[in-house]
Structure formats: structure tokens, C-alpha cells
Amino acid sequence: MSSRTKRARRAQLAVPATTDKLLAKAAQNPADHVFLDLEDAVAPTAKKQAREQVIRALNELEWDNKVRCVRINDLSNPNCYQDIVEIVSRAGANLDTIMVPKVKVAADIHFVVTLLEQVEKQSQLNRKIGIEVIIEDVDAVHNAFEIARSSERVEALIFGAGDFAASMGIDMRAAERPGQADELWYFARYQMVMAARSVGIDAIDSPILDVRDVDAYTADARRGLAMGFTGKWAIHPLQVAPAMEVFTPAREKVEFARRVVSAYAEAEAKGIGSILFEGQMLDAAVVRNHRLLVEHAQRMGL
Ligand code: GLV
Numbered sequence: 100m101s102s103r104t105k106r107a108r109r110a111q112l113a114v115p116a117t118t119d120k121l122l123a124k125a126a127q128n129p130a131d132h133v134f135l136d137l138e139d140a141v142a143p144t145a146k147k148q149a150r151e152q153v154i155r156a157l158n159e160l161e162w163d164n165k166v167r168c169v170r171i172n173d174l175s176n177p178n179c180y181q182d183i184v185e186i187v188s189r190a191g192a193n194l195d196t197i198m199v200p201k202v203k204v205a206a207d208i209h210f211v212v213t214l215l216e217q218v219e220k221q222s223q224l225n226r227k228i229g230i231e232v233i234i235e236d237v238d239a240v241h242n243a244f245e246i247a248r249s250s251e252r253v254e255a256l257i258f259g260a261g262d263f264a265a266s267m268g269i270d271m272r273a274a275e276r277p278g279q280a281d282e283l284w285y286f287a288r289y290q291m292v293m294a295a296r297s298v299g300i301d302a303i304d305s306p307i308l309d310v311r312d313v314d315a316y317t318a319d320a321r322r323g324l325a326m327g328f329t330g331k332w333a334i335h336p337l338q339v340a341p342a343m344e345v346f347t348p349a350r351e352k353v354e355f356a357r358r359v360v361s362a363y364a365e366a367e368a369k370g371i372g373s374i375l376f377e378g379q380m381l382d383a384a385v386v387r388n389h390r391l392l393v394e395h396a397q398r399m400g401l
């Protein structure tokens with residue numbers, strides 16, 4: 100299957116690149132992924148200054164083992180190429196991925212890849228910057244499989260409910276009513292998770308806007324986990340702990356999965372394809388799921 104780079108992204112913390120103080124606070128946050136936002140959290144007149152702040156923050160702050168990501172401006176905006184050129188050439192050594200918003204088609208990713216290749220070469224950067232794609236446009240949902248396959252650099256698809264609502268003409272207030280998000284986002288979320296899973300990359304879910312309602316966030320995260328998502332956006336530090344908790348596989352589940360994988364390998368070596376193990380019937384399909392869990396847990400250092 101895929102040789103895509105795997106990283107931990109249970110909680111992706113959104114950090115508006117507006118003040119140095121916010122950026123410094125984010126570096127201390129326990130989320131395993133942070134994205135410094137140059138797009139929708141930054142006013143058009145502040146884009147240039149925000150870019151400079153991001154470059155400083157990447158180069159000067161200590162981010163521990165976090166995935167360091169920058170959300171660049173979208174492709175319809177000249178800030179997009181400037182973000183890529185400036186950030187990768189001046190802070191590429193301290194950057195893991197870029198997040199590309201409002202993608203519509205696979206060719207959008209081809210453009211980003213070409214630019215990355217040139218900037219990395221010109222800057223003699225000996226690492227490849229990964230790409231995370233926000234699926235938040237009706238066209239993107241339609242083209243999700245092609246977008247996922249567009250480049251080996253694509254490591255994650257992220258569902259962007261806010262822009263998706265706008266793209267569909269859906270009132271976000273309706274979606275925030277209890278139970279409504281499940282129905283309104285069901286198709287888009289499911290299609291996106293399938294596209295991500297088809298190439299073995301991460302599927303990251305949207306947050307909820309009411310940041311004080313941690314119970315609602317946690318319930319939404321659990322539904323996402325059940326659907327195959329591997330992480331969730333946190334738009335406030337209050338949302339980080341529940342995302343980290345929900346998307347960390349339980350120790351007993353991981354241990355059981357490890358036992359299953361080794362018992363099944365032994366059975367297979369003897370030419371047996373299905374076994375009764377600790378009360379459960381296991382065949383190759385069931386074991387495949389356990390194997391994925393073992394790999395996933397390894398990535399989180401469990
Ligand atoms: C995220 O970018 C969203 O639009 O929800």
C-alpha cells in the first residue's frame with residue numbers, strides 16, 4: 100500500500116498566527132499536532148506580518164515532539180505561493196507539513212507539490228514537507244479519492260465543516276442543534292474517511308464551535324472515532340484533552356490486538372486461516388483491523 104509518512108495527530112490545535120504570545124503558548128500545549136494559521140484567522144491586511152511571526156515561531160520556539168504544521172492561504176489567493184516560498188525557504192528545517200485549505204481538485208495538490216519541490220531544492224532542504232488537505236468544498240468531497248491519491252506527500256484529509264456549510268448553503272446554526280451534525284455532515288464525512296482510508300492516511304474531523312461544551316465535543320469525537328476518523332481539530336485548548344483521550348487507543352485493546360496478530364501469524368504458518376482465540380472467531384479480515392490498530396498504537400508510542 101502506501102509509503103506515506105505517518106505522524107501522531109489525535110488533536111490538531113488551531114493557533115491563529117496573530118500574536119507572539121499565542122504562538123508561544125501553543126508550543127507548550129500537550130496536543131500532538133499544532134497548526135499555525137495564516138488563513139481564516141488572519142485578516143487580509145495582517146497576512147504579511149503573520150507570516151513573519153510564523154517563521155520566527157517555527158525557528159525560535161521549542162515544539163518538543165509536536166507535528167509542526169502551517170495552514171497556508173488557499174490557491175485563489177497570491178498569499179498562497181508567498182506562504183509556501185517564504186515559510187519553506189526560511190523555516191523548512193523546522194516544519195513538518197503544510198495544510199492546504201479550500202482544495203477542489205487533485206491538480207491543486209500538483210501545483211503545491213511542484214512549488215514545494217522547487218523551494219526545497221533551491222533551499223537545499225534535505226527533507227520533504229508533507230501535505231494535509233482540508234476537504235471543505237462540495238467539489239472536494241466529490242473528488243476526495245483523487246485528492247487523496249494525488250501525491251505521496253498527502254498525509255491527511257481534514258473535514259472542514261465551516262466552509263463546507265458555506266459551500267452547501269447550510270446554516271451552521273442548524274448543524275449545531277443536537278444530532279443535526281450527524282445527519283448534515285454524514286455523507287461528506289463518510290466519503291472523506293473512505294478516501295483517506297483507501298490510501299492509508301489520516302482522517303481528521305471538524306471541531307464544534309461551542310468550546311465550553313466539552314461533553315458535546317467528546318460525544319462528537321467518539322462518533323468520529325467510530326466512523327474511522329483518527330483525530331480531531333481543537334479550536335481551543337479546552338478541546339485538546341478530550342481529543343487526545345478519545346483518539347488514544349485503550350491499552351487493553353492494543354494488547355489484545357498484539358496477541359491476536361501473533362496468534363494468527365502462528366496459525367497462518369501452520370496453514371490455518373481462521374481460529375478461535377480468547378472466545379472470538381478470527382479470520383484474515385478481522386486480523387487486518389487488529390494489525391492496523393497495532394501499527395497505529397506504535398505511532399503514538401504506545
Ligand atoms: C475549516 O477550515 C472550516 O472551514 O471548518
Ligand code: MG
Pocket residue numbers: 139200233235259261262
Ligand atoms: Mg475552512
